[in-house]
Amino acid sequence: MKRVARALLGAVAMVGLAVGVAQADPQKAEVFHWWTSGGEAAAVQEFAKAFDAAGGQWVDTAIGGSGSTARPIGINRIIGGDPPAAMQFNTGKQIDELVAQGLIRNLDDIAEKEGWKAALPPAFYDAVTRDGHVIAVPINNHGQNWVWYNKAVLDKAGVAEPTTWDEFFAAGDKLKAAGIIPVAVGGQPWQLNLMLNAILLSEGGKDLYLKVYRDLDPEAVKSPEFKKVAEIFGKIRDYSDPGNPNRDWNVATGMVISGKAGFQFMGDWAKGEFVLANQVAGKDFGCILGPGQKNFIMGGDVFIFPKLKDEAGTKAQDLLATVMMSKDAQVAFNAKKGSVPVRLDVDNSALDACAKIGVEVLQDPDKQIPAADILASADVVQSLTDVVAEYWANPSMSADDFVAKWNTAVEQAK
Amino acid sequence: MKPRRRQNVASYVALIPAFVIVVCAYLGTMLWTVQISFTDSKLLPSMNFIGIRQYERLFTTSRWIISLENMVIFGIGLILVCLVLGFLMAAALDQKIRFENTFRTIFLYPYAMSFIVTGLAWQWILNPTLGVQQYVRNLGWTDFRFDWIIQNDRAIYVVIIAGVWQASGLVMALMLAGLRGIDQELWKAARVDGIPAWRVYLNIIVPMLRPTIITSVVLLSLAVVRVYDLVIALTGGGPGISSEVPAKFILDYLFGRSNIGLATAASSVLLVIVLVIITPWLYYEYFRPERAKGGK
The missing domain is CATH 3.40.190.10 (Periplasmic binding protein-like II)
Incomplete structure (x- = not known):
């Protein structure tokens, strides 16, 4: 038996060798x-x-x-x-x-x-x-600035796809009243940073986004427009659930899929999770670039x-x-x-x-927005994620403190 | 005389490789790390010296300050609780109880797990929407709260709980070995004198266990300084950055943020802290001439 096996092995090796020679080194x-x-x-x-x-x-x-x-x-x-x-x-x-x-x-x-x-x-x-x-x-x-939502959940709560931030929070209130977590947040720093960038682009617009990340302009960060962004970001705390710290992004996506939560801010890799759960884009789940101004963070x-x-x-x-x-x-x-x-x-x-x-x-071409990592160094971008995470986890921190910490982090890391 | 000297020479020759390794691999890399911390190295090490700028940045970064504070809290908490629990478990097992082997295995078992497994398990246990809190609430106590893991000022204590769960078994094993080494005559003598058991433990046994306690403290402190995977799996440094630790800071800046300069500055600070705290104490414990042999 053993001998047969060995002979077979030898034969296979010979064939392999022959094939290797025949292919004229790929x-x-x-x-x-x-x-x-x-x-x-x-x-x-x-x-x-x-x-x-x-x-x-x-x-x-x-x-x-x-x-x-x-x-x-x-x-x-x-x-x-x-x-x-x-x-x-x-x-x-x-x-x-x-x-x-x-x-x-x-x-x-x-x-x-x-x-x-x-x-x-x-x-x-x-x-x-x-x-x-x-x-x-x-x-x-x-694409990094998508908002995903569960269509059935929104329909049941009588909410249409929001096109402005006011509509977004109104929808959140309705979902809350229906006993649903409005926003599934994964409280890991990088996820929070994605969410902030999505808000920055849709509320503050392309120019503010580029000033903040490409030019690293401290004055842009001190502007009332950026503070408004920080306030919207902070307001989402009230629309998420207490279990968000250190939640993985796919777990948060799962909450939207199962109908426990309404919305999630996440890049387009989240779509894979919906597809795995046999959901169809545009039918079972919807997607928004925005709400507000529609741009695409690449x-x-x-x-x-x-x-x-x-x-x-x-x-x-x-x-x-x-x-x-x-x-x-x-x-x-x-x-x-x-x-x-x-x-x-x-x-x-x-x-x-x-x-x-x-x-x-x-x-x-005007709506092709480079991601923060393309515009600024890893040190700057990731030091900022610390600031964003600190702000998220500490509701008593004011938007002004957030702005000051942001600028210090940029100053040190650039 | 002569053969002895020759023997000495031979042993020195035999030690040379180990000596070279120590000098190059440990001291050399240490010095290199300190040197890099004074440069503006980013992704690749460079030799462009910028003085103490990395250290200035380090100590104005709130994440680093929080990390250091957390290391102190975690260190004190872990070492104290582990020593007390470990000793109590060892003393209980030392009462010649039945199924001692079984208990010993159970107590030591957590130590066989990686910190990642420990961290993930405790993350689920303590998650307020999945774990203990929800379970108790489902039993009927609806306003029960145990959500330290999501509270800024409590998250580091959760890390201590998980750390203690894992490490106290090791301390128990060490202590038990120490207790078994104590002469039984001592107990008999104490009984004759009518001294209560707790006093014997406190005034006689614990001082005799001094070397064991030192070993435990050293092992635990090492775990404290390099704690990384436990935090990653348990809290991810969160909520926000409230349970960050120095090792995580260093690794993040070394790799993800490609800032070797800042990462080496941070590790140099850590090295100095370890040297400042541990060295005099170890010297005191092991090299004091008069007590060098007296401990046992």
Whole structure:
């Protein structure tokens, strides 16, 4: 028996060897990322399939956990001289120092050949260029300022989709009266920060948003408009439940799905939860960019390509970058990821009702708003999340104190 | 004379690798960390010195101040409660009760769990809408309140509760070993003299357990300084930033916020605190010449 097994094993090995030889060495590229959850892994498989079909060989290096676990590992490898062929980052300033150190390849040739500039929203094109050179491939466009709601719950309480903040709070009062938690809040700092940014953009408008995050202008933060934003944010405390501290975002989404809560402020990854629960966009659950002014906060991921010593590896990078930006791979990947393709020129007919609202808003370049991480450094943005979380958890803190702390944090971190 | 010296030389030679490792890996990295804390390093370490600016920022950041305060509260709470509970459990087990093995396993069991598991379990137990509070309310006591985990000024005590639940079993095991090492004759003598048991414990046994207590305190203090995963799983540093701890501050700035300068400044402060508090005390306990052997 054992001998038979061994013989079989040998035969399999021979076949493998033969196949390997016959394929005339495919272009091998190691791709480093942290997409390990169900939907994410399925999405990244779409890239792997497309790359293999184009004559490459995808070597998957997935690091579990979050970006903050995986990033240092990848950065260490790049600095240590053993870089992967491609590595994931969040769209934003995370890559600046690696670029300044000259560790990252410049992708100008491919970008020009494939016409990236025309295909991408200008803010995203800017987000992957440094000093006029393209240094990363943008992958996906995650809308961060959505408000999700349970349609059945709103109908039952006799509430229509709110279009202003006054209507929003009126709806909240009605939901409260019906015994429903108006807003499902996940009280983790990053979630609170997303909520504040959504309010800032819809109430304060694009100019205030950009002044606050891009220009880091202390006067804008001291303005009455920003204080109004802080007050609206603080008012939501009265419309959430006491169980919100440290609640995960998907648990909060679950409260909306089950009808325990009415609204949730969250990025479009929350849609995956609704879809998993067999709910249909526009029918079972609704989505608002706003309420108030309708803009689209764009965040997402990019891949950077570290400089490699060998010619073959560099060729594989060229192929990989081309594949990742191709229309087919973009649509296939983003459909599974829950995001919108970064290219504006792809066929969007297969998208659901909510993504269609997003794509429609995105057609107007004026409404393409870069996420805070793209505008300011990680240190600034995340130090501000501490301030936001402190304000949220302490109802006795005044809006003025909040403004003062905000400006101190910016001053120290920038 | 000669063979002995040769033996000494050989032992020094044998110690060289360990010595090199200590100097390079521990002292070297420590010095490097302190050095980086005086630079403006962001994602990558740089050698652009900016004086004490990182420390100025550190001590005007309310999150760092809160973290330090929390470490003190957590430290005092955890160490005191663990010592008292651990000792009481050990003393109870030392009464030659039945099923001692079973109880010992039960008491020690939490220690075998990771802080993440402990934190998640207690997060659910203490969540006011899922756990104990809701359970008691469902039983009929409708205005029962136990929602420390969502209160700004109480959240850190919740961390102490979970920490004690996990660590007191270890203290019990250490104390029990210490109690078993005490000569039974002592008990007989005390009984002959008619001294009540509690006095024997308080005035004779506890002083004799001094080395065990020191070991427990050192082990617990280490857990206090590096507490991280428990807070992550239990409160996430919240509500807001009210249960943040120094280790979480350092890791957040080191990785997520890519500010190595500030993170190393914070860890240098932590290092100094540990040295200032622990070193004189350890010296006092272990290296005092006259009592060096007297403890046992």
